[in-house]
Amino acid sequence: MKLTIVEYPDKRLKEKSKIVEKFDEELHKLLDAMYDSMIESRGIGLAAIQVGHAKQVLLLNIPDENDEQSREALIEMINPIITINEGETIYQEGCLSVPSFYEDISRFERVCVNYQDREGNTKTIEAEGLLSVAIQHEIDHLNGVLFIDKLSYSRRKKFEKEYKKALKEKKLSKV
Ligand code: Y12
Ligand code: CO
Numbered sequence: 116m117k118l119t120i121v122e123y124p125d126k127r128l129k130e131k132s133k134i135v136e137k138f139d140e141e142l143h144k145l146l147d148a149m150y151d152s153m154i155e156s157r158g159i160g161l162a163a164i165q166v167g168h169a170k171q172v173l174l175l176n177i178p179d180e181n182d183e184q185s186r187e188a189l190i191e192m193i194n195p196i197i198t199i200n201e202g203e204t205i206y207q208e209g210c211l212s213v214p215s216f217y218e219d220i221s222r223f224e225r226v227c228v229n230y231q232d233r234e235g236n237t238k239t240i241e242a243e244g245l246l247s248v249a250i251q252h253e254i255d256h257l258n259g260v261l262f263i264d265k266l267s268y269s270r271r272k273k274f275e276k277e278y279k280k281a282l283k284e285k286k287l288s289k290v
Contacts (some may be wrong), residue, residue: 117186118152118166123213123261123278132162132169132257140233142172146191146233149174154184158211160249162256165212171195173253177246190240192230193267199227207250207261215281216274220262222251
């Protein structure tokens with residue numbers, strides 16, 4: 116099933132996602148459809164609210180050293196909670212819900228996360244580098260926060276102007 120990616124400024128991106136209680140076929144179907152949509156859109160991370168489902172569900176698929184993604188590297192996180200965070204790193208982030216815009220964002224360098232897998236089993240992961248940054252970016256989505264919300268006032272103003280212009284051009288090119 117092909118899912119449509121919700122794009123900024125859609126208000127659904129501000130919603131807080133709800134805890135998942137049922138680890139059933141419906142959840143598995145959502146996870147599989149999210150994976151297909153993420154790969155088709157060339158993403159490395161996707162939260163359920165980005166496809167219109169306000170559930171605490173996210174995917175991560177970090178490319179390997181040859182810049183290739185594989186299903187074996189897929190991480191499915193349900194109800195994630197960051198338990199430890201350390202250090203600081205700045206990484207240029209992008210988001211499928213904010214197409215064609217990339218910005219340097221400050222994040223924790225390392226995180227430890229407790230979460231559940233698709234069967235409801237409890238898991239823990241320690242992450243650093245791109246995986247750590249992507250986890251924090253996706254968990255922000257579950258709280259209705261986008262990476263552009265972390266920009267300074269002037270950078271946000273610049274973004275809004277550029278994004279509005281890009282949206283207008285996109286609409287005109289479809290006429
Ligand atoms: C660092 C980097 C990324 C994250 C969160 C996950 N973000 C993404 O997966 C963003 C993907 C993305 C893909 C795009 O499409 C292509 O490259 C073909 C894209 O480009 C356009 O929309 C035109 C933008 C973003 C966290 C930390
Ligand atoms: Co995003």
